[in-house]
Amino acid sequence: MEIRIGDLAKRSGCEVVTIRYYEKEGLLPKPARSGGNFRLYGEAHIERLQFIRHCRSLDMTLSEIRALLGLRDNPMQDCGEVNTLLEAHIQQVEMRVSALLQLKRHLVDLREKCSGSRSVEACGILQGLGNRNCHGESATNSQTSG
Amino acid sequence: MEIRIGDLAKRSGCEVVTIRYYEKEGLLPKPARSGGNFRLYGEAHIERLQFIRHCRSLDMTLSEIRALLGLRDNPMQDCGEVNTLLEAHIQQVEMRVSALLQLKRHLVDLREKCSGSRSVEACGILQGLGNRNCHGESATNSQTSG
């Protein structure tokens, strides 16, 4: 059961170049080669690539995935690290969600500011964007002394 | 009122290199130079950079910001485009939020799968990640025929 890179791409829903990229990044082990130097993949590669794609669909970074693969490759280990990693990832996602929601609220506020007037000059949106006190910059920026 | 790049950076809460980058990208006009070839900025630059940073804090891309600046530079125009751009941006943010929420739900489901067992091999999380049917791939992937 040896398939070529194109078939693997089809099976995994991932581009050929991406597969080669994963190989270069050390996520996929180097496969056997045919006489004509084509990559030949087996079941293990297929399954591993699906694992990677699954993790990617969950927005994990390649380095998170590398860590998970490393754990998977040593099945005798304690799975505590898996939990830790997943937990950290969930928190990252949560943080991004709340940041985006705050963002959206601000954007919607901004949208209200255009009273449907005509000129750009009078548009409340652009005025709002030009106003530095429009929304709190306290979160990221705490060094005001100088 | 001419300030140097470092002061502008402090005022705008943005790195020196980033300011130079904005200049190269055409978002900030080339400033005057001192005898020693240092950039010298005036009020207009400060205000414009604050506008840019404000937009960036709303996660707008530089090309969206470029468009807004272009509109702002021609104040007689109709502000309809401003609205359109903002509306599109809000929708993008909304889409990202819902994608992230779906993601989070999946991640939380996954987290439940680890029953606190010990070995990585038996960990439900890794098993879940290895299972291609774990979550619907119908959204992105519709070409199953071949």
Place this chain on the structure above:
DNA sequence: AAAAACTCTATAGTCGCTATAGAGTCAAGT
């Protein structure tokens, strides 16, 4: 004058791919 702090340009790196160029390989048709 010397040291520290700032600025200059140019270049490469980040992440997770995507796109391109130019060459080689393979299977099918004639």
Place this chain on the structure above:
DNA sequence: ACTTGACTCTATAGCGACTATAGAGTTTTT
């Protein structure tokens, strides 16, 4: 055997929005 076409190979550059570095020059402070 020859050609066509689909596939694959390596190597390199580009995306976006920066960040980091090197090596030189300028200004300010001591």
